[in-house]
Amino acid sequence: MQAVIKTENLHKTYDDDGVPVHAVRGVDLEIHGGEFTALVGPSGSGKTTLLNMMAGLDTPSKGQAFLEDKSIGRMSGRELSDFRRDKIGFIFQAYNLIPVLTTAENVEYVMLLQGVSAEERRKRVEEMLEDVGLEDYIDTLPSKLSGGQQQRVAIARAMAAKPSLVMADEPTANLDSETSGELLDMMRELNRSTGMTFLFSTHDEIVMERATRVVILRDGRIAEDERKA
Amino acid sequence: MYLRFLKVAWRNLLRNKRRTLIAGIAIGIGLASLIFTDAVIIGMSDGLVRSATSSWMGDLQIHNQNFSRSMSAELTIERPDSVLSSLASDPRVKNYTRRVVAQGMLSSAADMSMVALYGIDPSRERSVSMLDEAMVEGSYVGGESHLVIGVDLADQLDVELGDRVVVTISMAGTGDLYQEMLRVGGLYRFGSAEFDKTTAFVSLEKAQSMLGLSGVHEIAVDYRGAEHWRSAPEEEIAHLAESGNVVESWVELLPQLQVMFEMSDLSTLIVGVVLFGIVIFGIINTLFMSIYERMFEFGVLKAIGTRATDVAKLMLMEAAWLGLLSIVLGSVLGLGLNLLFAEIGIDYTGIETAGVTFREPIYTISTANQFIKYPIIVFFVTLIVGVYPAVHAARLKPADAMRKSL
Ligand SMILES: Nc1ncnc2c1ncn2[C@@H]1O[C@H](COP(=O)(O)OP(=O)(O)OP(=O)(O)O)[C@@H](O)[C@H]1O
Ligand SMILES: [Mg+2]
Numbered sequence: 001m002q003a004v005i006k007t008e009n010l011h012k013t014y015d016d017d018g019v020p021v022h023a024v025r026g027v028d029l030e031i032h033g034g035e036f037t038a039l040v041g042p043s044g045s046g047k048t049t050l051l052n053m054m055a056g057l058d059t060p061s062k063g064q065a066f067l068e069d070k071s072i073g074r075m076s077g078r079e080l081s082d083f084r085r086d087k088i089g090f091i092f093q094a095y096n097l098i099p100v101l102t103t104a105e106n107v108e109y110v111m112l113l114q115g116v117s118a119e120e121r122r123k124r125v126e127e128m129l130e131d132v133g134l135e136d137y138i139d140t141l142p143s144k145l146s147g148g149q150q151q152r153v154a155i156a157r158a159m160a161a162k163p164s165l166v167m168a169d170e171p172t173a174n175l176d177s178e179t180s181g182e183l184l185d186m187m188r189e190l191n192r193s194t195g196m197t198f199l200f201s202t203h204d205e206i207v208m209e210r211a212t213r214v215v216i217l218r219d220g221r222i223a224e225d226e227r228k229a
Numbered sequence: 230m231y232l233r234f235l236k237v238a239w240r241n242l243l244r245n246k247r248r249t250l251i252a253g254i255a256i257g258i259g260l261a262s263l264i265f266t267d268a269v270i271i272g273m274s275d276g277l278v279r280s281a282t283s284s285w286m287g288d289l290q291i292h293n294q295n296f297s298r299s300m301s302a303e304l305t306i307e308r309p310d311s312v313l314s315s316l317a318s319d320p321r322v323k324n325y326t327r328r329v330v331a332q333g334m335l336s337s338a339a340d341m342s343m344v345a346l347y348g349i350d351p352s353r354e355r356s357v358s359m360l361d362e363a364m365v366e367g368s369y370v371g372g373e374s375h376l377v378i379g380v381d382l383a384d385q386l387d388v389e390l391g392d393r394v395v396v397t398i399s400m401a402g403t404g405d406l407y408q409e410m411l412r413v414g415g416l417y418r419f420g421s422a423e424f425d426k427t428t429a430f431v432s433l434e435k436a437q438s439m440l441g442l443s444g445v446h447e448i449a450v451d452y453r454g455a456e457h458w459r460s461a462p463e464e465e466i467a468h469l470a471e472s473g474n475v476v477e478s479w480v481e482l483l484p485q486l487q488v489m490f491e492m493s494d495l496s497t498l499i500v501g502v503v504l505f506g507i508v509i510f511g512i513i514n515t516l517f518m519s520i521y522e523r524m525f526e527f528g529v530l531k532a533i534g535t536r537a538t539d540v541a542k543l544m545l546m547e548a549a550w551l552g553l554l555s556i557v558l559g560s561v562l563g564l565g566l567n568l569l570f571a572e573i574g575i576d577y578t579g580i581e582t583a584g585v586t587f588r589e590p591i592y593t594i595s596t597a598n599q600f601i602k603y604p605i606i607v608f609f610v611t612l613i614v615g616v617y618p619a620v621h622a623a624r625l626k627p628a629d630a631m632r633k634s635l
Pocket of ligand 1: 014015016021022023041042043044045046047048049050632
């Protein structure tokens, strides 16, 4: 099977006031279509750094990342922007949403950038908000939503744009365990029903339990890579 | 999509209403000051020109083309009859009056003084100048040996109403000196020290007979369309002068005023530059504060695929909205100030500027230009200043922006 995203000997060394910090040291990772992968590791193990490089948000010090066999490192700023817009749906730990936009407008935003027609946008917004159970909050501003609801809007936004991969950096870190469980179940369900590929970093047992593949990162290297049935 | 961006930009601006309002008011005050300064300067120019033209000069004056150079008595207006008939037939000419001007000397027992002795047509003069209204003692020009001088000159010569003074002038053609004793029949005060001390009046016939001529040196014209600080366009008035004569408006007659107005343009410019210095600082500050508060948000915007150029556009739209808000506030404030001071005026009466004395308070004058030119300038300055924070926001690296703000 073709990899959605692939890294080859990826390294990242930060310069912290003259002291080199080796955040990622040689990661080879392939994420395949339809996978529901958890990237796990202690704080400082390089999860965020790795995800950022895979999404073209950060440049590797060495090695390369490929999306659908296209090298991310070769892209111009604008190509990278458009690549993220079209290929990757992001969910961050918190404050994902644009505060001045309503739920529907937030979900619509990336589609607007993509140039999706108004009618199609409306249809997808409706579908996605139903999928994440927020059809009653269409015109609500993010500040009026709970943390869990905000994350669900972020999922809806990420998926509405029909990316190749949804990437989430600790999507449950700010949520209580019950809400985290619900959110993960929902993502897993969406993964199953749509075949969308998910890659997320987490410390969370609740998240790991639900993953179909768990990649453990330690000191910037892959320590374990376990596929579950 | 840009419509949506405009909406987003507007909402972003409203996120911190107080800061936006403060910035808007600051820029607005800058704009209002410019509008008001301009209105005051135009009002002042208008007042000065009107003081000068309505008190004595008239809107236009016709002379022999050589008269201003030598002031010789024989240089009277050429073909006066056809000049007068073209004045009479021009609908823009409201009134006109003929004058004779002689350089002369007044002597009393106490002192003597050089004067310009004007012979005027008392009844026509009333309709053009304000000498009749400037009379403070005695009676207005009229009668054979009736002389009207300024109060200040009377003080200097130590004469009172009814006293006699000797007038000496040189006659036309021969240049022979002519002397005659005249009675001080009236005292006037225009309020301009220079004019009041050096100008005396007799009737037109008297002056003509003293000089031994039948023509006149000057025709002062009250001209429609030359009101206000604008002078009558040259090509429009040229036909009033027959060949051999010149017709001039205050621009030529009071060159010092023209110079002063040019200087006030310069001072408006300086006021403008200083104000904009402050305003620019305010805009940059406001926009950068809003960027720093929203670092994470910019990170998210860029991460999810907003192009750098679109982030810049978004910030520029915020600057544009801020500019728009500011010019609305500023224009309203400026208009308010203009209307207020057009009503109550700024008291400058009696103060002499460039040889002309304000006879009335300065009333601000609003022009369309003030509410078009200045707001447009302010808007574009805001936009141009917005480029810097916009580029800054566009260049933010999403990973950095999101890390720094956490
Ligand atoms: N911009 C940077 N400059 C310097 N050091 C950095 C920078 N970004 C990350 N690091 C360092 O790189 C290492 C890996 O950081 P990273 O954020 O990738 O870890 P993480 O696994 O995501 O941790 P956490 O679970 O706390 O989010 C850490 O030691 C961090 O301090
Ligand atoms: Mg992290």
